[in-house]
Amino acid sequence: MSTSQAIVAGWMESPTSAVNDEARRRAEDEALAALVDQYAGALYRVAYSVLRNQADAEDAVQEAFVRVLRHRDSLGEVRDHRVWLIRIVWNIVLDRKRRAKTRPETDDVSELARVLPSTGLSAEEIAAAAQHHAHVLACVDQLPAKERQVLMLSAFEELTSVEIAAVLGISESSVRSRLFRARNLMAGLLDHERSLR
Amino acid sequence: MTSTPHEPRATASASSPAEETLRLVASLPAPDGLEDRVNAALSAEQNRDRVLGRSRVLAWPRAIRPESSWMRTAAAAAIVFVVAGGGWGVYTRVEQNQPAKVIVIPARMPAPGGFSGAGAMRTPLTLPGPAAPQPVKAKTAQTKAAKKPAARAKTTSNASGRSSAAGATGSSGEGSTRPDASK
Numbered sequence: 001m002s003t004s005q006a007i008v009a010g011w012m013e014s015p016t017s018a019v020n021d022e023a024r025r026r027a028e029d030e031a032l033a034a035l036v037d038q039y040a041g042a043l044y045r046v047a048y049s050v051l052r053n054q055a056d057a058e059d060a061v062q063e064a065f066v067r068v069l070r071h072r073d074s075l076g077e078v079r080d081h082r083v084w085l086i087r088i089v090w091n092i093v094l095d096r097k098r099r100a101k102t103r104p105e106t107d108d109v110s111e112l113a114r115v116l117p118s119t120g121l122s123a124e125e126i127a128a129a130a131q132h133h134a135h136v137l138a139c140v141d142q143l144p145a146k147e148r149q150v151l152m153l154s155a156f157e158e159l160t161s162v163e164i165a166a167v168l169g170i171s172e173s174s175v176r177s178r179l180f181r182a183r184n185l186m187a188g189l190l191d192h193e194r195s196l197r
Numbered sequence: 198m199t200s201t202p203h204e205p206r207a208t209a210s211a212s213s214p215a216e217e218t219l220r221l222v223a224s225l226p227a228p229d230g231l232e233d234r235v236n237a238a239l240s241a242e243q244n245r246d247r248v249l250g251r252s253r254v255l256a257w258p259r260a261i262r263p264e265s266s267w268m269r270t271a272a273a274a275a276i277v278f279v280v281a282g283g284g285w286g287v288y289t290r291v292e293q294n295q296p297a298k299v300i301v302i303p304a305r306m307p308a309p310g311g312f313s314g315a316g317a318m319r320t321p322l323t324l325p326g327p328a329a330p331q332p333v334k335a336k337t338a339q340t341k342a343a344k345k346p347a348a349r350a351k352t353t354s355n356a357s358g359r360s361s362a363a364g365a366t367g368s369s370g371e372g373s374t375r376p377d378a379s380k
Contacts, residue, residue, distance in 0.1 A: 032239060033236055036232050036235050036236055036239070037232050040235050041227040041231065045225060046223075049219065049222050052222070054228060061231065061235060062234070062235050062238045065235050065238070066238065066239065112222075116225075132218075133218045133221065136215050137218060137219075137222070139215065140215060140219065151215070151216070154216075154219075155220045155222070155223040157220070186215045
């Protein structure tokens with residue numbers, strides 16, 4: 001049974017069918033497990049791109065699936081589970097980011113140096129790359145919230161502009177215009193940083 | 198994927214480091230065992246829900262748990278009927294014009310162990326009242342006379358004439374009576 005079939009079997013039951021509770025609960029559990037297997041990685045990457053901390057991102061993914069568990073009765077109405085789940089975890093991580101205190105940039109550097117791919121690179125090169133990426137991410141953090149969100153979501157190759165619009169709850173044209181503004185602002189910020197050096 | 202058709206090349210090239218970094222961060226692999234940990238957290242949450250019965254706000258009793266939607270509809274209709282009927286019953290029983298509230302002042306209790314007033318009522322001392330007014334009829338006669346001086350003159354002249362005539366007759370009478378008296 002494929003993942004989508006399991007999801008459909010779990011949640012697309014008609015309410016009039018006389019399925020007993022245990023069987024229905026088992027089907028829902030299987031469907032939820034299928035969702036976890038399929039989308040946990042993508043949700044983690046989305047969460048990590050905002051929080052930039054492994055433990056926090058993992059907590060956000062767990063919280064997203066717990067929310068799914070609590071609202072599983074209405075999951076049959078969801079068309080695109082992937083976009084829907086990304087939207088849930090996106091709201092969670094934005095909320096957490098808003099509540100969390102500002103972390104120093106050195107945390108980002110050390111975390112990036114730990115998680116970035118380091119095959120064939122010396123320790124100094126890894127540190128320099130991490131420093132560069134942390135600096136770029138600090139510039140991204142200076143962008144206005146709307147432009148920053150679109151720019152971050154556009155980095156996910158699995159998300160089209162239509163899906164980004166669905167995640168953010170805006171129109172596709174707004175996504176494009178915000179992305180355009182974000183790129184212009186980022187170019188200005190990076191040029192300014194270069195001129196300061 | 199999300200490139201804009203009107204995007205200038207200079208902007209794209211300048212922002213490429215940022216997008217490269219974001220893509221790098223976005224493509225990081227999930228840690229090993231993430232799915233297992235999420236599944237474990239979900240099963241723990243489910244167990245807690247089952248133990249505490251928190252899956253719904255108000256759970257149906259197991260014996261009468263409705264399996265179809267018509268029963269829920271009927272239950273909801275019954276609740277609405279009871280609430281509306283109760284409200285209507287209260288509305289019909291409440292009087293429209295309620296009597297005004299009377300505030301009952303408690304009677305003054307005598308001082309414990311002291312003397313009572315024996316029901317005596319205190320009469321306040323009154324000041325001396327105004328003087329009694331004059332009789333009204335005499336006043337009105339005087340004012341009428343004061344108002345008509347000509348009439349008063351007439352009446353006085355008539356009165357003097359009558360008195361003189363009366364004096365003459367009187368004198369004659371006196372004269373007539375005097376002989377009688379002398380008799």
